């Protein structure tokens with residue numbers, strides 16, 4: 469955070485100073501974090517009051533100041549020092565942009581795509597931190613609140629901002645890029661996440677490409693050579709394009725000799741213009757290879773050396789929860805908790821991981837529905853069911869569809885005629901746990917995955933000890 473007086477905050481946001489002790493406190497300075505959760509207020513920070521579904525932040529204004537906040541950003545009068553604005557997200561956006569402009573030496577990178585933004589952002593942050601002080605959002609904290617609040621954490625010592633940009637419609641990413649204009653833009657893939665809301669993959673590509681359109685002439689677009697819709701974005705930017713992709717592509721940064729260990733963790737040889745280097749990821753699933761390549765390409769552009777990139781990727785941990793977490797129970801059952809979210813591409817990636825982990829044994833897939841697929845929802849669920857039955861074959865002992873909207877998964881699985889497994893429809897997570905309790909044996913592998921709204925992390929919690937899951941993670945923006 470750069471210190472900002474309340475008078476300055478009012479000026480930047482077009483707001484008015486309000487409260488109990490005018491006029492002097494316009495000189496009061498916000499030196500700490502800006503937050504929207506009053507419980508997270510720290511000394512010298514600012515609390516932005518937001519009216520939510522269940523409670524109204526304005527009710528916590530006094531408590532926030534009592535807890536040390538210098539002031540409150542509010543849309544209604546509150547009995548404490550405050551800046552009254554018409555719209556809190558717009559005010560936060562204006563403040564964030566002010567901070568960016570005040571820190572011209574800070575390098576800004578944005579990462580977008582349909583799947584893997586958070587995983588790639590976490591990998592990239594762990595590389596870029598080797599170059600200097602870096603700010604990156606926690607989890608998927610990247611919506612109209614999380615994005616500016618993350619940017620506002622930057623201060624005089626910050627050298628790098630690594631941001632995750634998500635969109636549910638045209639114009640969203642362009643807006644985020646105006647708040648913090650990136651010089652580096654990474655596009656991972658164009659897939660079916662939120663495709664129903666966008667109206668098809670071409671619209672998704674249009675929206676994701678807003679990131680490269682926002683890049684300056686001296687910027688760099690980092691594009692997935694393996695995704696034609698992403699590669700085509702090279703024509704939509706003034707920036708130089710750099711690519712990442714598979715060994716036999718002509719991408720700048722590539723992976724060769726990809727292997728998975730018995731828990732699905734990839735090893736590969738990172739190929740760069742500077743030479744090759746061995747990498748062993750601590751993350752699970754082959755889909756993390758392109759994520760790692762994207763992070764490597766970004767860090768390389770920022771000046772990190774090959775050895776540091778390879779070391780950094782090999783040391784990087786999963787910072788955000790519930791994405792392909794692999795837990796081994798004392799009784800030998802392996803649980804893959806990928807309950808954070810689901811779309812067709814990420815479910816396929818998870819099924820591939822299940823197929824790998826269950827090799828020579830038995831796998832169970834507990835799948836809830838994939839949200840926001842629009843008209844193609846039923847067909848997509850059927851296709852995924854069939855994919856699971858074919859990819860895992862006889863090793864898929866059970867496919868458990870949780871909830872009515874997930875039921876078409878089972879019809880899809882039955883299309884794979886030779887698949888001998890059980891197809892079971894259950895109403896909720898508790899019923900899924902009952903079904904598993906009667907079936908699981910040591911060495912079995914269970915995948916748990918669904919869209920956020922299905923809350924299947926409860927199934928993972930039921931399979932593991934509850935202490936392995938933190939309710940706090942739910943506070944992440946749901947994107």
Ligand SMILES: Nc1ncnc2c1ncn2[C@@H]1O[C@H](COP(=O)(O)OP(=O)(O)O)[C@@H](O)[C@H]1O
Nearest residue numbers: 582583584585586587755791792806813814817
């Ligand atoms: N490159 C990828 N391709 C397909 N699925 C992926 C990829 N990267 C991550 N995933 C899966 O997508 C889900 C969301 O991952 P996350 O990193 O949170 O992406 P996002 O922030 O884009 O939603 C997880 O289930 C994860 O395992």
Ligand SMILES: [Mg+2]
Nearest residue numbers: 585586608947
């Ligand atoms: Mg995310």
